[in-house]
Amino acid sequence: MQNKPILSLKNIVTTVNAGTPSENIILNNLNLDVHRGDFITVLGSNGAGKSTLFNTIAGNLAITSGQILLNEKDIAKETVEKRARYLGRVFQDPKMGTAPRMTVAENLNLALRRGSSRNLTLRHLNKHKSHFKELTSTMSNGLNTKLDVATENLSGGQRQALSFLMAIIQKPKLLLLDEHTAALDPKTSFQLMEETNKIISEQHLTCLMITHHLDDALKYGNRLIILDKGKVIFDVAGPEKEKLTKEQLLSFFNDLVEV
């Protein structure tokens, strides 16, 4: 394999409501190495810890023990705002990823400065418009004609496409996609997934993508992992993943339930 992982999770334990009767260990000694250029699809049943994994990487949830190494630097103590420098993230809920009362261009302009300091210089929105136009034209849903429209007036598909563009407008070291097409209708979902895949491969982005669609998990990415009870229990990459079939995955999941 490649030499050093870009992200390395070592013995991660994440507990919610620690010290109370409802204490719950969500991630249980999870280990995962992500290499540069990896496009990993993440599967797992409900409660397996997929979203917790993302919240742990992004800093929304503090870990109980373990190490989160990004380029060999431990970022476990850094806040969400600090980690935003390295991470791009798209949420499942179309409402979560954009500022509803700000326009498409204003949202993109905010994302353009992800991770850098924001001071009293004027934003020069018009200067960036041609760049934004070009970028939004990569999406086939008419987003490029809505640069001056408040995002609350966009369709769910347009909002998610915008959220995705906002996550990649400043090339992130790691892109986290949390079922970003799940709330969309099948056709829109397919379109966004294709565009996502295209941009990720063109720009050689490193990406983790949570999905519930076995087909998507098989079709996209170079690596597939399955989470269960807070651990990575299945991890295939490259040719091995190519050979994997939906039936194998289904039977794998059925076995899990029986245990």
Next chain:
Amino acid sequence: MSMIVSSIGQGLLWAILGVALFLTFRILNFPDMTVEGTFPLGAAVTTAVITRGVSPFLACILGFIAGAIAGLLTGLLYTKGKIPILLAGILVMTACLSINLRIMGGSNISLLGKQTIFSNHFLESLPKYFDSVFVGLVTVAVITILLMLFLQTELGQAFIATGDNPMMARSLGINTDSMTIMGLMLSNGIIGLGGALISQSNGYADINMGIGIIVIALASIIIGEVVFGELTLNQRLVAVTLGSIIYRFVILIVLQLGFSTNDLNLLSAIILALCLMSPVLGKKLRLTKVLTQGGIKNAK
């Protein structure tokens, strides 16, 4: 005629509070009760230092700073202390009552015979009540223009995003706690300045002068939205000032109908309640579309 001029003057001076409250109520999306304490705080600080011979201009700046410090406290209680914003504001507002008594050394201070921002040749040469029109107009115009510029900066955009979608803001690297504290300091600083100017216009500061001001400030915001409908952010800031003047006219009319000034707070509350209910009432009464849409949307 003089009553109309006086109403415009009062409307312009009080518009400062409406514009300040817009920052927290409309942009950060929460009601900040601190203002009921910072308004008399600004007045108390200003009048106290003026009676000790400090220049009125410097006194106004001190009023701003005092308000900003109170806003900082509310911000810290809310973001670091995790106290709900409504309660954090009420705590600081309550504490301000004692602080204001300490600063004033009693429950009121008169500025009779003292130099104020209104005592200069130019303002005194104007016809009656035009001095507050002039001071109010200049101050609210300067504040509004500065805020418009600020909101167009990278920092201002991060501030707007914080109120619009804090989760997203954080994931884009915006420190939402800092933005919230900054907004509270700026808002309460301007409220303090409003207290400084209004106490000089009135000629005194009083411990009770803060009661009900949040309702008056909100009324100017809401009246502006109800009357002018959907606007851009910059237009909305101007609409607050117009709303504040309209509010004064409504009060003037109501007083002409024979109500006493003791009824003012009741009337303010009724006016605000009616404006807030206007979308519901509008549907019931089938008012025009402009009246029903309010303009709660469209903040950028």
